[in-house]
Amino acid sequence: MRNTIQNTARKREQEEKLNTLLEEFKEDSVQYRDLETGDDYEEKRMALRSLMNIRMPGPMKEDVIRIQDEFLQEEAREKGIVTLDQIPTAAEQYGCTHPAAEKISVWQGDITRLQAGAIVNAANSQMLGCFVPCHKCIDNAIHSAAGIELREACSHYMNRRKMQYGSRYEEPVGQAVLTKGYNLPAEHVIHTVGPIVYGSLNQKLKDDLESCYRNVLECCRENGIRSVAFCCISTGEFHFPNEEAAKIAVTAVVRFLDRYGSDFDRVIFNVFKETDRELYERKMRNLSL
Missing domain, CATH: 3.40.220.10 (Leucine Aminopeptidase, subunit E, domain 1)
Structure with a gap:
């Protein structure tokens, strides 16, 4: 029961971080600031990856980097190290x-x-x-x-x-x-x-x-x-x-x-x-x- 609750909480935290990152990377991209995505998690995840892929090198806000790092490290744990x-x-x-x-x-x-x-x-x-x-x-x-x-x-x-x-x-x-x-x-x-x-x-x-x-x-x-x-x-x-x-x-x-x-x-x-x-x-x- 405890594991189920913890997993649910992790998923909710990951989705919150995904939503935050998606908005920040859209804003950062300028060109795709008005990009629309549905509510599907995988669709939003692919949109974030796309925005990361096309982004030129350059500074990003420290709090966004911190959230990105937490998000990607949790994904790595979920995939299985x-x-x-x-x-x-x-x-x-x-x-x-x-x-x-x-x-x-x-x-x-x-x-x-x-x-x-x-x-x-x-x-x-x-x-x-x-x-x-x-x-x-x-x-x-x-x-x-x-x-x-x-x-x-x-x-x-x-x-x-x-x-x-x-x-x-x-x-x-x-x-x-x-x-x-x-x-x-x-x-x-x-x-x-x-x-x-x-x-x-x-x-x-x-x-x-x-x-x-x-x-x-x-x-x-x-x-x-x-x-x-x-x-x-x-x-x-x-x-x-x-x-x-x-x-x-x-x-x-x-x-x-x-x-x-x-x-x-x-x-x-x-x-x-x-x-x-x-x-x-x-x-x-x-x-x-």
Whole structure:
């Protein structure tokens, strides 16, 4: 009975915060100040996410940030935070005999639920997140769950780079940029721009993708981050063939752990699609000494 009352109270508080945030973000947007939504919770939630997605970097009132943070952290709790001890290693799940398999996992699900030292965001060269309302890319999902502070942090980074290299600066492929995780369960986000495959695959594109994995892991070592979850970099909007991408990812991670395994507790290959899960599981089963 008590749990039911508490859950009802939480839902009511969440809806009150949603209504407040929706009005504040509408007012902040100017263009969508008169946006009308129905009474349906999900419709209002999608409207808020859309307004967050299209919002350019810039200051927001502190009390609005506080409410947003409380709202997103409660959403994360409701979705279910997944910890490392809930995810078996490749050695446990697939019987892999390679030493690195003790520190590698394949996990299918929403990367924004993972409580890890860092999750990896497949960013674009502008490094500000996805501006398409409610787009299904990983960039949009991570920024939406983290809150508008993440775009602000990325904007500060890009502004520093533009002061250093010029106003037309774009983040190069294969680098790793570290930010806080804000309202994500993960402590950090590591942003990397993967290669875009416009035509046929070539060695340069393969090398660039390998650099993404290697530099993210090096970023973890440099910052004392002992657990990291990779998304399937470049395989979505950037059209990198899934099977070749999985091969490059596994090879790069295993090689790195062979050298620096003592610096890591876990490296997770996060997959969303069933086809990617099958690809990574097959490669895990083929790991050997």
